Amino acid sequence: MFRFIVRRLLQLIPTLLGLSILLFIWLRRLPGGPETAILGERGTPESRAAIRRNLGLDEPILIQYGRFMKRMLRLDLGVSTSTRREVTTEFLQRFPGTVELTVTALIIAIGVGIPLGYLAARKRGRFLDHASVGGSLIGICIPVFFLAYVLKAIFAENLNWFPSSGRQDPTIGATRVTNFFVLDGLLTREWDAAFDAIWHLVLPGIALASIPLAIIVRITRASVLEVLGEDYVRTAESKGLTEAVVRRRHVLRNALLPVATSIGLLAGSLLSGAVLTETVFAFNGIGAFVAESISNRDYPVLMGFIMIIALVYVLVNLLVDLSYSFIDPRVRVR
Amino acid sequence: MTITGGKKREKLDRLAELSVRDDERGASLWQEAFRQLRRNPAAIIGAVILTIFVLVAVIGPFLVPYGPTDTIGIREGVVKSGQGIIPGISGEHWLGYDHQGRDVFSRMIVGARQTLLVGVVATMIGLAIGTLIGGIAGAAAGLGGRWGRWVDSALMRFIDMLLAMPSLLLAVSIAALLGASLTTVMIAVGMVSVPVFARLLRGSMIAQSGSDYVTAAVSLGVSKRKIALGHVLPNSLAPVIVQATLTLATAIIEAAALSFLGLGNPDSATPEWGVMLADAQSYLGIRPGLAIYPALGIIITALGFTLLGEAMREALDPKLRK
Numbered sequence: 334m335f336r337f338i339v340r341r342l343l344q345l346i347p348t349l350l351g352l353s354i355l356l357f358i359w360l361r362r363l364p365g366g367p368e369t370a371i372l373g374e375r376g377t378p379e380s381r382a383a384i385r386r387n388l389g390l391d392e393p394i395l396i397q398y399g400r401f402m403k404r405m406l407r408l409d410l411g412v413s414t415s416t417r418r419e420v421t422t423e424f425l426q427r428f429p430g431t432v433e434l435t436v437t438a439l440i441i442a443i444g445v446g447i448p449l450g451y452l453a454a455r456k457r458g459r460f461l462d463h464a465s466v467g468g469s470l471i472g473i474c475i476p477v478f479f480l481a482y483v484l485k486a487i488f489a490e491n492l493n494w495f496p497s498s499g500r501q502d503p504t505i506g507a508t509r510v511t512n513f514f515v516l517d518g519l520l521t522r523e524w525d526a527a528f529d530a531i532w533h534l535v536l537p538g539i540a541l542a543s544i545p546l547a548i549i550v551r552i553t554r555a556s557v558l559e560v561l562g563e564d565y566v567r568t569a570e571s572k573g574l575t576e577a578v579v580r581r582r583h584v585l586r587n588a589l590l591p592v593a594t595s596i597g598l599l600a601g602s603l604l605s606g607a608v609l610t611e612t613v614f615a616f617n618g619i620g621a622f623v624a625e626s627i628s629n630r631d632y633p634v635l636m637g638f639i640m641i642i643a644l645v646y647v648l649v650n651l652l653v654d655l656s657y658s659f660i661d662p663r664v665r666v667r
Numbered sequence: 668m669t670i671t672g673g674k675k676r677e678k679l680d681r682l683a684e685l686s687v688r689d690d691e692r693g694a695s696l697w698q699e700a701f702r703q704l705r706r707n708p709a710a711i712i713g714a715v716i717l718t719i720f721v722l723v724a725v726i727g728p729f730l731v732p733y734g735p736t737d738t739i740g741i742r743e744g745v746v747k748s749g750q751g752i753i754p755g756i757s758g759e760h761w762l763g764y765d766h767q768g769r770d771v772f773s774r775m776i777v778g779a780r781q782t783l784l785v786g787v788v789a790t791m792i793g794l795a796i797g798t799l800i801g802g803i804a805g806a807a808a809g810l811g812g813r814w815g816r817w818v819d820s821a822l823m824r825f826i827d828m829l830l831a832m833p834s835l836l837l838a839v840s841i842a843a844l845l846g847a848s849l850t851t852v853m854i855a856v857g858m859v860s861v862p863v864f865a866r867l868l869r870g871s872m873i874a875q876s877g878s879d880y881v882t883a884a885v886s887l888g889v890s891k892r893k894i895a896l897g898h899v900l901p902n903s904l905a906p907v908i909v910q911a912t913l914t915l916a917t918a919i920i921e922a923a924a925l926s927f928l929g930l931g932n933p934d935s936a937t938p939e940w941g942v943m944l945a946d947a948q949s950y951l952g953i954r955p956g957l958a959i960y961p962a963l964g965i966i967i968t969a970l971g972f973t974l975l976g977e978a979m980r981e982a983l984d985p986k987l988r989k
Contacts, residue, residue: 352828362844470977474916474969475921479944479962486951601851605835609924624928627843635840643831 334658341651345644352643353405353636357398360632366390367414367630388414401636411633415626420637424619429512430500431618433530434610435603437538439596442545447592450553451585454561465550474545478605479612481540488536498615501530537614541606545599552595556588563587589660597653600646672969678779696905700982707982713974720968723776724783726889733770735777735938740768756956765943765957766950774938775960781939782919782968785853789918793856794911797864800826805903806895809876823869826862833926834859835920842930852931860914867910871903898937905983923965940964 368384385391389400404411410420453465489497501514505623508521515534518527560566561584569579608620619638626634704710733739740746745754746768756763762771804822807815829837838855845851875881876899884894923941925931931942940961947957 348824348827348831351824352831355828359840359844383677470970470973474920474966474973476920476927476944476965478924478927478961479958479965482948482951482958486955602834604833606925608833608835608839609927612928624839627836627839630843639832639836643828644834646831 334655338651338655341647341654342564345647349640349643350646353402353640354398356639357401360635361394367632369630371414384634405555405640410637413626413631413634415629415631415634420633423622423634424637426512426643427617427619427622429514430616431513431604431607431611431620433500433513433515433534434537434541434607434616434618438603438606439532439599441538441542441594442549442599446546446549447553447589449590450592451532451557451580451588453554454557455548457558461529462554466554469547471551472543472641475543477543478609478613480543481537481610484536484540485613492496495536496533497536500617501526501648502533509614534638537616539609540613541603544602544606545596548595548599549592552592553588556591557584560584560588586660590657593653593656593660597650600649604642605639687758687982689938696983699791700979701984704978707978709974710978710982713971713976713978716967716971717975720779720971721783724780727776728780731770731773731776733773735771735774738768739770740764744767755972762960763954763956766946771957771960774857774943775940775964778938778940778943778961779964781849781937782922782941782964785849785856785922785939785941786915786919786968786972788853789856790860790911790914792854793860793864793914794907796858797861798868798907800861801865801868801907802872802895802900804865805872806891806899808869809873809881809899810891810895819869822865825860826865829862830866832919838921838925839928839930841926847930849931849937852922852941855925855930859921860918863910863914864907868903868907871906872899875903877900906980909976909980909983912972916972916976919965919969919972 354536366385367388367390368381372380372385382391389397401411408421410424412418413423414421416423449465453462456462485497486620488494505523505526508517508526510517510520514530515527518524518530566579566583567585604620605617608624610616611621612624613619623634625631626638704714728735740754746764746766754763762775765771765774800822804826806817807822808819809815811818838859841855841858842851845854871930872895881894881899884898885891889898919941922931922939923944926939926941926945929945931939931945943961944958944965947954947961950957
């Protein structure tokens with residue numbers, strides 16, 4: 334187990350190194366640089382050159398890359414060219430929002446998806462099964478941003494049940510500790526602040542959860558159906574074990590392996606969805622910020638963001654691989 | 668030779684003959700899959716949706732009542748979007764006008780063609796590049812020995828990097844490189860599906876490389892290139908084709924997302940459902956229909972591709988066949 338973890342972490346190094354080189358070249362090939370974003374089309378050649386010199390963009394690309402790597406090793410991501418603030422500061426302020434949003438979406442997707450998928454498999458061919466299979470098909474086919482708009486129009490603007498934008502009501506004046514608004518509220522015992530932050534998460538969380546939920550329902554259903562046909566389930570049932578025990582120890586445990594894999598693979602698509610949901614709900618997270626950074630040619634922000642995402646993606650999938658041996662002791666990671 | 672020997676030979680010949688005839692009579696994987704598809708209601712619904720969609724996309728634009736760029740509503744003075752006046756459904760304009768006074772029904776029909784085009788071209792791009800990379804990696808890993816494994820792992824690290832980047836950001840950065848246009852959307856959406864196709868074909872080819880017919884071909888001295896291209900590749904294509912059908916659905920949805928972020932066709936002269944949906948955002952309060960029609964178009968079309976793709980997957984997967 335230990336050797337497996339170490340080897341997987343070592344494999345990270347070439348992947349991240351290659352990714353950083355590719356990105357570095359790729360970003361600098363984009364037409365227009367940060368100077369165009371800062372000055373607009375009007376900038377004189379002199380002022381453009383001055384900005385490029387200031388940002389160190391006039392040097393050979395190898396030297397630029399060397400400096401970037403040196404900073405990375407000190408965990409310093411540089412200064413954003415569009416907001417003029419430390420990239421690390423920007424990230425610490427915006428990442429928590431996106432993390433809260435994606436975690437909410439995952440909680441909804443897993444909390445609803447696995448039970449629903451299980452029930453659909455158990456009631457195969459009945460109404461609940463057809464409804465959840467049909468529902469999940471539609472869930473995959475609805476554009477996330479359209480669903481977000483519909484939810485916002487109905488539940489925020491017409492019924493006024495939920496707030497239509499932002500992460501928290503600024504008039505509450507909540508204390509900031511970690512920038513995870515829900516966590517902050519709990520830490521400082523400002524219950525109303527925590528509750529308000531959760532309230533703000535509901536609609537964007539549901540919109541973002543739609544695709545993962547649909548995928549989890551389908552995979553759980555298929556996987557449970559396969560396990561239900563196994564001999565050991567029949568044996569367990571004929572031994573007179575209660576349905577709850579059979580479900581927990583025999584069916585779900587064996588059926589959850591493929592579900593865990595799919596959750597790991599969903600990490601990337603969740604982030605793409607977050608960009609769209611954050612835009613619709615004016616949710617101050619990292620997604621919308623990074624999408625803007627592309628048009629601003631904000632190299633440090635983009636480099637830093639994608640390196641972190643790649644790291645998260647690999648780590649999440651490592652955790653998923655490790656979870657196999659907890660879910661199913663027959664799987665031994667090597 | 669004894670009589671028994673002759674009999675034996677006769678018997679063998681007859682058996683061989685039988686097996687040949689059986690081969691002719693018995694269905695291939697694809698024929699069998701097709702037979703299964705015809706019995707699957709989901710596949711039929713999907714096929715019907717897609718047939719209608721393709722017919723509308725191909726023939727529809729010739730039959731539309733109004734030009735898709737004709738700002739007829741403004742000319743006639745019925746549409747004043749500045750004052751929030753956009754008339755809805757009427758006998759003459761079946762789906763009403765849009766914010767520039769154009770006939771929404773005509774735009775939906777012409778938009779179907781653009782939407783189909785974006786989906787098909789994007790999928791083709793992903794399919795071509797993905798199968799190229801996946802095919803080389805799969806052949807190298809399955810048949811290439813030590814050097815092949817090295818090629819495979821280099822290619823797969825590259826694919827891993829693509830996978831590690833959130834697809835939408837990859838698409839957005841490609842769109843930033845090429846500028847906003849319909850072509851950009853096609854390329855960006857296509858590139859996003861490259862790693863999926865590559866991984867799928869590689870996995871499928873490696874699995875095929877272990878089968879008996881490959882061992883047989885190797886021991887007969889067939890060249891590796893011939894084995895890879897003539898035997899392994901054709902047998903590995905089924906999951907890729909299924910995936911292509913499913914990708915058509917996601918491509919249409921992702922194209923809509925890119926248009927939403929403002930990276931699609933900048934002038935809305937050529938209507939496309941994603942662009943129409945994005946344009947409608949500012950008029951949601953006045954005429955929600957402007958968003959609902961293109962959204963329904965996208966959802967139903969994506970549903971058609973998904974239903975057919977899922978049914979194909981079931982039909983082609985021997986494990987799922989009951």
